[in-house]
Amino acid sequence: MKPAVLLIDDNTEMLKAISDELVQLYAVITTTNGQEALEVLRHEAIQLIISDVMMPVLDGYEVCKFVKSSLEYSHIPVILLTAKNTLRSKITGLELGADAYIEKPFDVEYLLVQMANLLTNRNKLREYFLQSPLSQIRSIAHTKSEELFLEKLNNAILLHIDSQSLDIDKLVALTNMSRTSLFRKIKAISGLTPNELINITRLKKAAELMAEDDFKVYEIAYMVGFNSQTSFGRSFFRQFGITPKEFQKRKQSEKNN
Structure with a gap:
């Protein structure tokens, strides 16, 4: 379009x-x-x-x-x-x-x-935000008001990240915006739908946890709201082109070097 x-x-x-x-x-x-x-x-x-x-x-x-x-x-x-x-x-x-x-x-x-x-x-x-597992959502902001909005939105998602039922209706309640306004705002800034943004926020939080290397991959999958390690692995690979285990191994190698 x-x-x-x-x-x-x-x-x-x-x-x-x-x-x-x-x-x-x-x-x-x-x-x-x-x-x-x-x-x-x-x-x-x-x-x-x-x-x-x-x-x-x-x-x-x-x-x-x-x-x-x-x-x-x-x-x-x-x-x-x-x-x-x-x-x-x-x-x-x-x-x-x-x-x-x-x-x-x-x-x-x-x-x-x-x-x-x-x-x-x-x-x-x-594009960089979508392709990089550890890039922060504020990196796509162009103004201070955009940055504040994205941080508020990100914090709202992280607060309920282990909930599989987290969706746009819950974000509407958490941000005090209308459904239409919230959808347009998220789409305009990120190019994503609210549900897509929730999903990628889950994956980025998972990447952050894997980089810290304090938990097993299957534990992290449930911590960020996925119902199985398999669905988490598929979603992570589809988004970033690398499996969770490969990503975790790479981060461990970087720490050791």
Whole structure:
């Protein structure tokens, strides 16, 4: 699926011109002011926002401030477009959490590169997190608010990690977020569903315990919520490409050397 991009500009000609350039690579949703944009955010899983700064009703700075200060939306990258080329205006945008600041007029190719970089860098961090048994979930955070959210979520999972019944409904209760909001937030930051995140958190906790070498593999399997050593082994190998015993042996060897 194409990444969903929210494009905001009160100049309808500019809006159409930029949209026409983006539709080949992105699913573009357009609005003509910030208030309309906030309504879109409540109903659509947006992955990147491009906003003009000078707009009626709610300007780009206000949109950026709302997005970056909101637990539900702070993970979304924001690119601000503006005809203002003063240092003060750039500083204002960056202080509000904007991920990029582009002056008008601009080359669309430059905008496309900025967009691709923001999304690609996030994907690289996710891939490393998914492939490395001992990488921490906070490594995929891009902002302090994302880091705090992920740590809260991780702690909630770890608190109940030995429970085989741990699922999204329990996470909803533990995080005080709606089911829809929690699902979107987890998916947007990690690329995982809540149940997938629970599973990989189990596996990473298991890897941590195996690296410490204080328990047998079968003991660890039950400690992190698996109903058998066999299902744990299959899940671990499928995720990291190595069996639990091989991983534990490798970590023992590293300690001895």
